[in-house]
Amino acid sequence: MDYDLFVIGGGSGGVRAARIASAEGGAKVGLAEESRMGGTCVIRGCVPKKIMVNASAFPGQIADAAAYGWQVTQGGFDWPRFRGQLEAELTRLEGAYRNTLKNAGVVIHDQRAVVIDPHRVRLADGTEVSARHILIATGGRPFIPDIPGAELAVTSNEMFHLDALPGRAVIMGGGYIACEFACILNGLGVQVTLMCRASNILRGFDEEARAHVAAGMAEKGITILTGTEIARIDPGLVTTTAGATHETDLVLYATGRVPNTTGLGLEALGVQFGARGQILVDAHSQTSVPSIFAVGDVTDRINLTPVAIREGHAFADTIFGGKPWVADHDLVASAVFTQPEMGTVGLTEEAAKAQGGVEVYVSTFRPMKTLFAGRQDRTLMKLIVATDTRRVLGCHIVGPEAGEMIQLAAVAIKMGATKEDFDRTVAVHPTAAEELVTMRKPARVHA
Template structure:
């Protein structure tokens, strides 16, 4: 059978564009890609990139306050959201154009419309056009989940926050994960009165327990009202905002309510189940180690597979798929020891096992230090850094590294290299410290604080 393309990619996010470009430029494949919204996907258009730029914007008031402590006659005025949004939109336009240019230079044909799977070798575009392909790759990502309850339609999500005409004076953020916690810090830094509800006992579930507590305490010190063990019962529009009734028996009014209670894979309506593609309970596409589905010609990468929902992971999965299918190099994406950074204030960087997970597997030693960093100590701030190593008592390998500190994301990237190489605690000990830095504490912790 002759196909129109060797590969048809549905979804123009990080995983899809990487797979398309590599298949076309290095694999010599005839490739097409369909994207119904904007090239770049969640990360570039409504996730990592705009969020990080908002993080930067939210940190300037604190930086100016510190500058005064260091002797500068520094002042800061009000935040101009419209000016920031104009610059943000321009940057996202630039990035989207760069993504498009990269695809076109690689020889990828782009269809700016929705595509669904009609059969194992055929896709159907929104305009009715049908296209055949030897292989189909689904890389449609995910979307924010808002539960069904009275007044749910009044909530916004992280997709909407970048499109607001004006910042609210007050906001309730519902959720305890990294997206909810990051936006609580961002909006607080931009002058919004931020409250966070989370139904669990502590925010940032899944991360190291001690670090979660450290971040939560710092957020509260910065003025964020965190209510754990609290969920929304109902919401209604009232004069002055949105009235929220919660499980703690309170009713409060906020200018806006943002839900960040998880994300759901974008697999619905693609025609996959009709073809026998196996989906999981949450709609995630089930794949093997090579990202192949239960239908041999159909593959999937990125958040729609719900393996590790991080942009760099989607990119690695897309790359591995292209190498496997089009370069004759069977490649598995490596999902072990993937580092992550939570851009709260302070930042939280983590790689490897938490103390809780590690001690469930084997005997461990915990090395830990907490201190006030030089820069903010001089400025009179109460900030405290937390650094923690989880070490195997038997092999001495460092099983986990966790950092709560300014620029923790930058530090954890380098620590991840050491863990990936199998570094032991003695390897850390043999490393000479760089002084004076916060990171030197990672190699100067000599005595365990406890064994577990």
């Protein structure tokens, strides 16, 4: 065999698997990536998005500074300058990823690769290589439904490279990508209308928390139209299925992502797929073809970068490191970088009460920093507690730095902390996080 392992996809999961297999497992590893190294997270996802979130928050921070006595003047936002700096940062990160692989001894092929049999891969230049194991880590991609004028819309992939910011934007979708970009554009001065088919945004998250986020977004001037879907797109205009029209300078479709499995040659080999086109794997990320494995969004388990990294690491340790283990998909925390921000781990109130008796502890308050500045922002803290075991089953935070707080709360909840463990913990004052350990009486009890 030319390689012990050949990885298709240079995103977070594929890079971690390749590096661990080569540097720690002693395997001869090749990796093919047809686009930029780093994948969705680094190049067109988490990293550039969070940088844009940071940029969009400054108008509010400047206003708060004035309320605190600073003599500040808000000027205009220089999108071309920001975009140039953003692209330079992504180039730096891509270089870091490449150096990491090279230093680990991984051979990089900057071209598309397809699988032609259980142990062979064909590169775009026609070269064929053999490998004992093949790992598919091609991630996911956004899609736009087939409607009239679909070619006039953009996806999250293009949002980081716009020539200029629009004056008005219509965003179709209610998930975290749609909501995050709605807040980003709003913060950068764009007039935003968010349309979603459901009765509220952020389907799948805790009902009370998602309602809190929606209220905060509306307070900041974002128009949210629920039960709405786009029927067609014309230059400067969208028409909904109800016949309403909305003038706009940009249409962003963020109605979900699909596993990136098209044209990889896997169907002909008997690799099994799920209903959404995801590659079906077992706990060790092995497909129905024993020599072929898959990790990350292409498997549609939990589509988060840290999960893909864990899956890739577990695969490499198991196959090449003599340390078999599986990635744990239970109690995975996540953050939605809307404004207000949301952090969540564990069960929602709706899911928890369907499983048995629970107590729900809730605290809402105006955080000190923005309260002093005269803003009406409200923070939500919520704990879901099992009445029998007293274990904390879920935690949901909406407010500033929710993502930072939920990471630490997740450690305690993963360890099986009870409500009494939270109660015994002395509060850090004055902070928002202290509310997590000072809620004494449940707001609701579900038998």
